[in-house]
Each structure stands twice: as C-alpha cells, then as structure tokens.
Amino acid sequence: MTTMTETATYGTRQNWFTKTEGWLDDRGKGAWIAAMVLGFIFFWPVGLALLMYMIWSKRMFSGTSCARRSKRTMMSNRNTGNAAFDAYKADTLRRLEEEQNDFEAFLERLREAKDKAEFDQFMNDRARRNDGPAEA
Template sequence: MPTAAMLDDLPKGAWIAMMVIGFIVFWPIGLGILFYMIWSGKMHGWNRNGMRSCSSQFRRHRSSGNSAFDNYRDEALKRLEEEQKAFGEFMERLRRAKDQNEFDQFMAERNAQTGSPAN
C-alpha cells in the first residue's frame, strides 16, 4: 500500500496527535499538518452528520476490485441512506406533532384561566 494511501486512512485522532507532536518538535511542522488537515477536508465534519456524509461519499467511490460486491454495496448504501432520510423526516413530523400538542395544551390552559373562548 502506498504511503499516501496509508496516511489518508489514518483516523482523525492520529492526525491530531501528529499535529500536536509536530508543534512540540518544531512549530512549522505542526502548522503544516494543521494546514494540510484543513485543506484536505480532514477537519471538515467535526459534527456527526458532516462526518458521516463525507466518509460515505469517500467510501462509495473506492473500488474493492470485485464489481459484483461494489454493486451490492452501492445498492445497500443507497437503501440505507433512503431509510435514514425517511427516518429523519418521520422524526421531524413527530417533533412537529409534539410541539403542536404542547402549544394546543398551553392555549387551552390559557383560555381556561382567562375565560375567553378558543379560536
């Protein structure tokens, strides 16, 4: 495996450790590693959603060397992404329904206290 490919496969924690060590040994090395991490996108996606989308896009384009497996993997990933999107939409509908229910309850209690009819 080429050295560049091995470096790209390192987890973010290893890059951060190399950056800290670089700053300790000679600060321009640490600064160079920091700039590389920002330029290459390794610093992008500190939140979970960004990280997940970046890694799934990167892995989707890597070939395993077996086209049948690659097709199966791509279909499975597409199906999982669709399920994730549908679940996210479902959770958003639940949050909106809960918010509406809480608002309706608030309005009912407020109207009961003031004695005014509900709109």
C-alpha cells in the first residue's frame, strides 16, 4: 500500500530504473556498494556501470548518505498540521505529477512520429531505388 508521502516522493508511475534507484537510496550507501559488488561478480559490465553511475551522481563520495538525502526529502513532504495548506500541497503535487505524465506521453508520441517519418523515408528511398531503370 502506497502512502501519500511515498506517492509524492516517488511518483505513481515510474520506470524500473527510478524505482530501483529509490529503493537503493532508502537503504543507503552500503546497498549501492553491495549492488555494485554483485554486479561485478555476476556480470562485470553491470558492476562497472554501477560504479560509474555512483561516481557520476556523487553517491560514492558525497558527505551525506543517500539514505539521509532520501529521509530529508520524506521530511519535506510531511503534513504541516494546516489542513488547508496540506490539501493545497497534495493537489499541487498531484497536478504536477499529471502534467509530468502528460509531458512524458507527448514525448513518446513525438518519438514515435519521428520514427515513423524516418521509416517512411527509408521505404520511399528503397522503393525509388528498386523502381529505377534497370541497367544491363
């Protein structure tokens, strides 16, 4: 069961990478290191990719651990005690989440249209090549 705080923090629809990242962040730097070591053991490119991501995202050498950053985010989403403000905040977060989902859907449609245009162009070029004069 997802609480309002979890929904506000992590969103309702996310990809597997974001969910995994959030899960590891909740468990702290040790979970990231364990995932990296397991990645090296089972398939070394995965471990190397995790190491590079940890360095790039500053999870490896930051002063504050991932769990503390996540906890700070959770604390910023707690109830203030003012029912009107909490309702406004929840509504605003819900609206922003809907806008994000709509924008992601728009980007997906845009990518699909671009892919279709490129495929159509390929097929037209291919048809022109095949319909050209046959030289003997």
